Amino acid sequence: MPGVMKYPRQLSAGANNTVIALSETEVAKLYTGDTRSDIGSEAEKMKFANAVNGLVVKFVRLDFHEALQAEMLVMERLKPLDFRAYEVERRELWLDVFEDELTQLHRAGFVHRDLRRPSDIGGLVFDNILLTEGGLRLIDVGISALRHQVGDRIFAKYLETEQGELQQFKTYFINR
Numbered sequence: 001m002p003g004v005m006k007y008p009r010q011l012s013a014g015a016n017n018t019v020i021a022l023s024e025t026e027v028a029k030l031y032t033g034d035t036r037s038d039i040g041s042e043a044e045k046m047k048f049a050n051a052v053n054g055l056v057v058k059f060v061r062l063d064f065h066e067a068l069q070a071e072m073l074v075m076e077r078l079k080p081l082d083f084r085a086y087e088v089e090r091r092e093l094w095l096d097v098f099e100d101e102l103t104q105l106h107r108a109g110f111v112h113r114d115l116r117r118p119s120d121i122g123g124l125v126f127d128n129i130l131l132t133e134g135g136l137r138l139i140d141v142g143i144s145a146l147r148h149q150v151g152d153r154i155f156a157k158y159l160e161t162e163q164g165e166l167q168q169f170k171t172y173f174i175n176r
């Protein structure tokens with residue numbers, strides 16, 4: 001039935017894109033004519049972060065979905081858990097690792113820039129940070145920046161904002 005379900009196997013729609021499940025282990029972020037993000041640049045940033053450590057979701061491949069007529073960024077499928085089901089002590093351990101890995105990315109010249117959604121956009125505030133069996137993971141490098149592309153001054157500015165968002169996330173993750 002046209003109009004009922006736009007995308008088969010849709011998982012979720014974030015601020016800009018729709019993500020569909022391809023299999024038990026892979027998902028695809030769809031780039032249709034109406035998305036403003038650039039798939040090539042998002043793939044490059046994801047690969048950059050993947051080369052540093054395991055915090056950002058793993059890039060798999062770029063592909064084209066014939067039926068949907070959409071470009072797709074295929075990545076590792078994460079299965080998020082609800083952090084409220086875990087003891088605060090355990091959450092603190094996850095947070096420590098998260099902070100270490102994020103700092104490692106920063107030192108390597110990658111800043112995520114989207115830990116927290118702007119407050120004027122609806123939905124979950126920290127929906128780009130997913131808790132999995134393997135700990136906290138980051139998705140959505142759509143507006144991430146690389147130091148070698150934006151230069152030292154802009155990168156430093158972005159880092160400052162990110163440190164603030166990290167502190168807000170820590171408070172949120174421990175207190176709920």
Ligand SMILES: Nc1ncnc2c1ncn2[C@@H]1O[C@H](COP(=O)(O)OP(=O)(O)O)[C@@H](O)[C@H]1O
Nearest residue numbers: 012013014015016017019076077078127139140
């Ligand atoms: N690798 C993944 N595994 C499972 N779910 C994902 C994955 N990537 C994205 N999602 C889901 O799809 C939503 C949108 O993806 P995201 O990359 O954040 O796009 P947007 O730029 O629209 O925010 C996410 O908030 C999340 O619910």
Ligand SMILES: [Mg+2]
Nearest residue numbers: 014015128140
């Ligand atoms: Mg998002």
